[in-house]
Amino acid sequence: MFTASRQPNFAILVAVAWLLLVLQLVIQYWPETAVTLNDTDDAMRLVQVREFLAGHGWFDLHMSRVQPPIGYDPHWSRLIDAGLAGTFLLFNQFFDAALAERLMRVTWPLLWLLPAIAGVAAIAWRLAGRDAAVVVLLFAVIGLPALQQFKPGRIDHHNVQIAIAVLTVAAAAWSDRARWAATAAGALTGLGLAIGFEGMPFLLAGGAAIAIRYLVDREGNREMRDYGLAAAAATALGFVVTVAPAHWLHGACDMIAINSTVAVVAGGIGLALASTCRNASLHVRAALLAAVAAVAAALFVITEPACLGGPYAMVDPVVKPIWLAHVREMQPFLSLFAGNPATGLGLMTFPMAGIVAIAILIRQKVWRTDFGFLVASFALLLAVAMMFAAIKAYAYAMWLAMPLVAVLALRLFEVLRLHALVPRFIAGLLLTPTVLSAGIITVANAAGLNRTDATAPDRDVCFKTANYAPLAALPPGLLVTDIDFGPFVLALTPHSVLAAPYHRLSSGIVEAHRIFASPPEEAHHIVSRLHASYVVTCGARGPVGLSDSQRQASLFGRLQAGAVPDWLTPEPATDGQPFVIYRVKS
Numbered sequence: 156m157f158t159a160s161r162q163p164n165f166a167i168l169v170a171v172a173w174l175l176l177v178l179q180l181v182i183q184y185w186p187e188t189a190v191t192l193n194d195t196d197d198a199m200r201l202v203q204v205r206e207f208l209a210g211h212g213w214f215d216l217h218m219s220r221v222q223p224p225i226g227y228d229p230h231w232s233r234l235i236d237a238g239l240a241g242t243f244l245l246f247n248q249f250f251d252a253a254l255a256e257r258l259m260r261v262t263w264p265l266l267w268l269l270p271a272i273a274g275v276a277a278i279a280w281r282l283a284g285r286d287a288a289v290v291v292l293l294f295a296v297i298g299l300p301a302l303q304q305f306k307p308g309r310i311d312h313h314n315v316q317i318a319i320a321v322l323t324v325a326a327a328a329w330s331d332r333a334r335w336a337a338t339a340a341g342a343l344t345g346l347g348l349a350i351g352f353e354g355m356p357f358l359l360a361g362g363a364a365i366a367i368r369y370l371v372d373r374e375g376n377r378e379m380r381d382y383g384l385a386a387a388a389a390t391a392l393g394f395v396v397t398v399a400p401a402h403w404l405h406g407a408c409d410m411i412a413i414n415s416t417v418a419v420v421a422g423g424i425g426l427a428l429a430s431t432c433r434n435a436s437l438h439v440r441a442a443l444l445a446a447v448a449a450v451a452a453a454l455f456v457i458t459e460p461a462c463l464g465g466p467y468a469m470v471d472p473v474v475k476p477i478w479l480a481h482v483r484e485m486q487p488f489l490s491l492f493a494g495n496p497a498t499g500l501g502l503m504t505f506p507m508a509g510i511v512a513i514a515i516l517i518r519q520k521v522w523r524t525d526f527g528f529l530v531a532s533f534a535l536l537l538a539v540a541m542m543f544a545a546i547k548a549y550a551y552a553m554w555l556a557m558p559l560v561a562v563l564a565l566r567l568f569e570v571l572r573l574h575a576l577v578p579r580f581i582a583g584l585l586l587t588p589t590v591l592s593a594g595i596i597t598v599a600n601a602a603g604l605n606r607t608d609a610t611a612p613d614r615d616v617c618f619k620t621a622n623y624a625p626l627a628a629l630p631p632g633l634l635v636t637d638i639d640f641g642p643f644v645l646a647l648t649p650h651s652v653l654a655a656p657y658h659r660l661s662s663g664i665v666e667a668h669r670i671f672a673s674p675p676e677e678a679h680h681i682v683s684r685l686h687a688s689y690v691v692t693c694g695a696r697g698p699v700g701l702s703d704s705q706r707q708a709s710l711f712g713r714l715q716a717g718a719v720p721d722w723l724t725p726e727p728a729t730d731g732q733p734f735v736i737y738r739v740k741s
Contacts, residue, residue, distance in 0.1 A: 345389020632688025
């Protein structure tokens with residue numbers, strides 16, 4: 156897109172693209188960070204970071220204010236807490252704690268935008284050189300649908316996992332050309348597993364790609380060895396650093412633990428050993444890789460058989476129909492069309508453009524035999540499959556589509572004979588995620604496909620920071636409320652909560668559901684047994700899975716109808732407030 160003599164340093168271009176995005180997102184979302192904590196995960200992460208800063212040990216993630224007296228042990232990585240705490244402490248040197256905390260919430264996700272942008276640019280450069288990488292920078296800057304997990308306030312783990320997944324795919328794609336890339340892919344795999352399992356499919360895909368290259372081309376033995384050793388070492392280190400010694404022999408399905416660690420370490424060492432058989436036949440190499448995969452899988456299963464059921468295998472089945480099945484980000488992507496077809500079309504348009512790019516490019520032999528292209532294509536197809544299985548994976552698909560659409564854009568430039576910078580910029584602009592998504596949403600709205608959630612405004616007020624002030628002014632106690640409000644109560648008040656929307660809190664979720672779904676007298680027995688101090692409601696959405704008659708007879712239904720049972724006393728301070736607080740009579 157530039158003449159050879161006028162090309163600026165690409166690192167400067169990346170920095171400029173990132174700064175433009177930072178400016179755009181800060182202007183757009185800075186006011187919002189004072190209004191709300193964004194979502195439940197951001198609120199809960201803030202609570203975890205505060206407790207870490209208050210003196211909780213590195214391995215002590217226990218939250219005593221959740222589901223007391225049992226408490227809650229989250230599966231989130233302390234590594235994220237450390238980064239956030241360091242960011243807070245830096246700002247706290249210059250600003251008061253409140254402003255330093257807000258700046259931390261704003262800055263953290265923006266920092267992770269930089270490696271994400273660098274990762275997709277690296278993939279594009281591997282596929283079609285500098286020009287493709289420059290187009291990707293344009294896609295990132297005009298890529299609002301891909302930026303939701305990176306907007307100010309997003310301090311959970313999603314943005315970190317997206318960035319690590321993209322970097323791993325990039326390193327794997329470059330492993331046939333850059334000596335360091337395979338080692339980087341292995342190291343990123345260990346880091347990614349220590350952060351969380353959401354991006355695990357992309358980490359495994361990177362390793363599988365490097366192994367398959369060795370199978371097809373024996374010259375890939377050195378890269379497979381480097382990857383295997385790096386993955387084994389980084390995963391072992393991640394395990395030691397993030398898992399308390401007292402839990403080293405405990406298996407887990409939702410976080411790095413002994414079962415996943417021994418599997419990856421054994422698999423990595425196995426790949427390194429298999430790489431020594433460079434001169435073996437194709438069949439022998441295939442048998443060796445199959446044996447390594449079988450041993451790793453066997454170790455994973457033997458050390459924790461329950462994990463054959465997936466990351467939520469240890470969740471109480473009772474929780475699934477009353478909560479997990481209704482978590483929006485966990486639902487199949489097609490379910491989004493039932494509620495809002497226009498939004499669904501908007502989110503899937505750019506990933507589909509990436510698949511179109513694959514379909515067009517793969518017709519040429521040069522692409523069918525290009526290792527980097529095959530890695531990038533498989534990663535995108537995997538992301539789209541994951542997106543259709545669970546809505547939350549759409550962000551991965553957005554980012555991983557950028558390099559492939561950029562390559563297609565270069566081909567269109569050639570077909571249309573666009574050689575000057577301005578025509579290329581205009582044409583590229585039309586292919587950006589923002590423009591493509593906005594275009595299809597406009598068409599969908601014109602076709603009458605737009606729908607809105609009538610309960611959304613009713614629920615929005617329940618997540619506003621200011622609306623928790625009356626609750627925070629009451630004497631501390633155990634509070635029973637909608638589980639989605641639990642993390643906000645913890646972050647914005649001194650109270651304890653019975654439950655929050657996390658799969659390790661099965662008993663609390665079940666109890667909270669039973670309290671609101673049961674008739675008042677039955678609910679009273681549960682509340683008394685738990686020694687709860689308050690029952691709190693906000694909005695009209697009550698417990699799921701009830702018939703109209705059951706809802707009307709339930710505690711929630713009676714409270715909504717204004718029929719307050721005699722064991723509850725409304726707090727006068729909440730008159731006219733979104734949250735209605737009832738004190739439990741002793």
